[in-house]
Amino acid sequence: MLRILNDVSLSALVAGFVAVLIGFASSVAIVFQAAQAAGADSNTIVSWIMALGFxxxxxxxxxxxxxxxxxxxxWSTPGAALLATSLGTISYAEAIGVFVFAGILTLLTGVSGLFDKVMRLVPLPLACAMLAGVLFKFGLSIFDSMMSDVFxxxxxxxxxxxxxxLVPRYAVLFVLVSGVAFVLAKSDAQLMSTIPxxxxxxxxxxxxxxxGALIGIGIPLYIVTMTSQNIPGxxxxxxxxxxxxxxxxxxxTGLTSxxxxxxxxxxFNLAAITAAICSGDECHKDPKRRYIAGLSAGVFYGLAGLAGTSVVALFSIFPATMIAALAGIALLGTIGMNLKNAMADDSNREAALVTFLVTVSGVSFGGIASAFWGILFGVICLLISNIRLK
Structure with missing residues (x-):
């Protein structure tokens, strides 16, 4: 406990809070759609939010x-999007069976050690290029949002x-405060009182x-979660x-599911976008003290789950442009760092560039996300370039 208190920093606490804010506000609507597609009523939807938060x-x-x-x-955002379009033909209890089945597949993947072994074969420049490709659209969202709400x-x-x-460690905190202050200044003074x-x-x-549901929905849910979330994570x-x-x-994560x-x-899966916020220099200069951001995120996620409906209503106050801009600004340093690491080595540069471009393109084959194909294309490019011709 004493070590934790010594390691606590305001910037790490803020990083955890911003991660939760972005995680909830950016995709909670998709979770609502998935729950409704499963046949959940209003009380059951609240249970979803509480279970996910906890x-x-x-x-x-x-x-x-x-x-x-x-x-x-x-939570698996692409998984929620898949469920929102796939659960309409089965009962709610059968949907629960699909979730359990996908969790079992994830648990088996972890216990077997297969995923770890595969990821160790991926060169770091390709992993950085793939991550930069995943995060790239969030950087662009700053200026896309500016077109809608320039001020x-x-x-x-x-x-x-x-x-x-002036104060680099607290840059994201000041961005958050400025955005909230602007939104509240423009909003009705009674807005906060409407939150239950x-x-x-x-x-x-x-x-x-x-x-049929286990094969047709459970396996795709497992695949999109592994390729779209865990690989970038x-x-x-x-x-x-x-x-x-x-x-x-x-x-x-599989056992929790x-x-x-x-x-x-x-x-449940490893996060990519919100994890990048909590693991960069903006969180803390000392990498050994950034775990505080994970503890902070855990506490705020737990509070969000406990509050349930109130938290969802609170997040709905903030406009999508603010959330998109906050995410993009918080990730600028991470995007730049990964692009630098991806392109620094001449021998891996072309393969890393292919990985980056394929990932950014959003290409999807067989329902498998572009992050996976970016890595695959990059590895193939690297293997071909290393073939020695006699």
Whole structure:
């Protein structure tokens, strides 16, 4: 406990809060759609939010504490998007069975050590290029958002540039404060009073098994979660210098999914976007003290789950342009660092560039996300370039 208190910093606490804010506000609407497609009523939807908050909170806090590195987990956003378009033909109990099945596959992948072995074969420049490609659209979102709300985003960007110059450790904090202040100044004074402050309740439903759903929905849910979330999540840790063993992390997310699936925790995985916020220099100059951001995120995720409906209503106050700009600005340093690492080595530069371009393109074959194909194309390019001709 004394070590944790000595390692606590305001910048790391803010990084954890910003990660939770962006994680919830950027994709909670997709989770609502997935829950509705499964046939969940309003009380059950609240149970989903609570289960997801508790699951992410527990895994962030305890895994970060155990490994002394910023281990950030998240719900599977692409998985939620898949479920929103795939669950309409089965019962809610059968949907729970799908979640449990996907969690079992994830657990087996972690326990077997297969995922860790595969990721160790990927050269660091390619991992950095893939991560830069995943994050690239968030950097562009700053200026896309500026087209819709030039004053809000302009103030946030200027705040970042000035504070980065004067107080770099707290740049993201000042960006957050400036954005919130601007939104509240423009909003109705009674806006905050409309937020309901009440605790939700958990709804347990036992799974039922539909073989067609397990194969047709469960396996795709597992695949998109592994390729779109866990692969970039590992790349974040590796690019930031953390050699945290991956297999136990994958195993714990799979086990968490199995345990919380009956409550609505459809899929947990390693985070990429929010993890990048908690593992960069903006979080703390000392990499050994950035695990505090993981503890912070865990606490805020737990509070978000406990509050349930109130938190969702609170996040709905902030406009999408503010959330998009905040995410992009918070990730600028990470994008630049990964582009630099990806292109620094002449022997890997072309393969890294291919990886980056394929990932940015968003290309998808067989429902598998571009992050996977970016790595695959880059490895193929690297192998061909290393063939020695006689």
């Amino acid at each position: 699951g992410m909170g527990a895994t962030c806090f305890f895994l970060s504490l155990w490994y002394r590195s910023p281990v950030i987990t998240a 809000l985003v302009g103030i946030m960007l200027i705040t970042y540039l000035v504070s980065k110059r 402050f009440a605790l939700g309740s958990l709804v347990w439903v036992w799974p039922e098994w539909n073989i 590992v790349a974040v840790m590796r690019s930031s210098g953390y050699q945290t063993p991956v297999s136990p992390l994958i195993s714990w 199995i345990m919380l699936a009956p409550l609505g925790g459809f899929a």
